[in-house]
Amino acid sequence: MKISALRLDRKHGGRDVEFWTEISALSDLDHPNIVSIIGFCDEKNEKVIITSYAAKGSLKEHLNSPKLTWTQRLKICVGVARALSYLHYDERRGYGVIHLNVNSSTILLDENWEAKLSGFKVSIKQSLNRMDHVVLSDPIGTIGYVDPAIETTKGVTHKSDIYSFGVVLFEILCGRKAFIRDEANRFLAPLAKSHYENETLQDIILPALLDQMSPQSLRRYSKTAYFCLKEERAHRPHTLHIVDELEKVLNFQPGLEDFVRSTSSTINVFPFCFLYAYSILFEKRHDVVLYYCFYLLLFSFG
Known part of the structure; x- marks a missing residue:
């Protein structure tokens, strides 16, 4: 059985509270699109969390790969959306979880390219009936994915995860990272929003994907991603709606990729x-x- 080991990195600011937050979160979670905790080590200043193995690494490593097809990318999106829906709304736990660090590095991929959400070290537990209430907090997350509404509201809600996921959706569509330090358009989110509003998204879509997607698939997918990035949280969709939309997008794919692939080889x-x-x-x-x-x-x- 293969496993993954996550060691607390004190040199880069790793703290004990993050170690125990991750363990506490994963211990209560059971979902096919969330990494499973196997055990942990806490002795002699060595803190390690053992989780299920991600054979393909993180999504970040495959964003610009032409080998990762549009249908595979859609299945990854659906998997992450289902994981977030489970975190935000599953009533069996009696509380919801705000992840606060959804990005292409915390989305892991198993040998079947199935998405496994990880990285719960800054997650927050919240009563299900208070998921829309602001939890006072400094900006949390990874640069390029952080909810801009934190500055005005001084805190986070589960809709902060929706914003981060919207950035990931555009990363998957465009085949580029959310933040590229040395580029003129360093941040993907405002770039993607601008192109969507000007109906020029095709200019930034990963070229290898253009022949693989149906017009309906692209239209519905990009609309979902765009609304996730709305400045006002009330205008962002709930994860239950996102799951429904992305599943419909996946159903719009009429085997086009297989046709292109088979004809090119035939x-x-x-x-x-x-x-x-x-x-x-x-x-x-x-x-x-x-x-x-x-x-x-x-x-x-x-």
């Missing part, structure tokens, strides 16, 4: 290249060559 482009070169070198009739290319194309599809 059609041998060599005959086309050969015939075209032959027509140029020997000045043969191009209309005849085009006829044969069309015939070969039909033959390739069987």
Whole structure:
């Protein structure tokens, strides 16, 4: 059985309270899209948390990979949304959990590319009937993902997680990180919002994904991501609604990726290249060559 070990890093500000917060949170959580705690070590100034193994690492490592298909990305999004819905609304615990550090580094991926939410060291437990109430807090989270409403309200709610998830949704769509220090558009969130409002999202979408998504899929997905980034928390959707929307987006994918992948592997482009070169070198009739290319194309599809 493979496991992952998370060691408290005091050199980079790791504190005992974060160690015990993570253990307390994971000990009460049981969901297929949340990492499972196996055990922990606390002796001789060594603090380590043992969790289930993430064979594919974090989502952050695969954001710009053309090998991670649009359908796979959608399934990851649905998994994280379900995890957040469980944290915010599951009544069996008697309380909700505000994660406060949702980002592409805390979203881990198992051997089947299934999302596993981790990183509960700054999470907050809150009564289910008070999830919309502000918990006084300094800005918490990772740069590029932090809820801007914290500055005006002086605290967080479960809608702070929604904002962070909205940033992740655009990371997945655009294939880039939420914050890139040395770029002119360092922050993805305002860039994505601007392109959405100007109907120019295609300019920043990861090119490898454009041929894989149906128009309905992109339209509904981008609308969901955009509303997650609303400045006012009341205008951001609840996770139950997000789960429903993303599941519908996934259903809009009509096997387009499989079609593109199968045709690209089935059609041998060599005959086309050969015939075209032959027509140029020997000045043969191009209309005849085009006829044969069309015939070969039909033959390739069987």
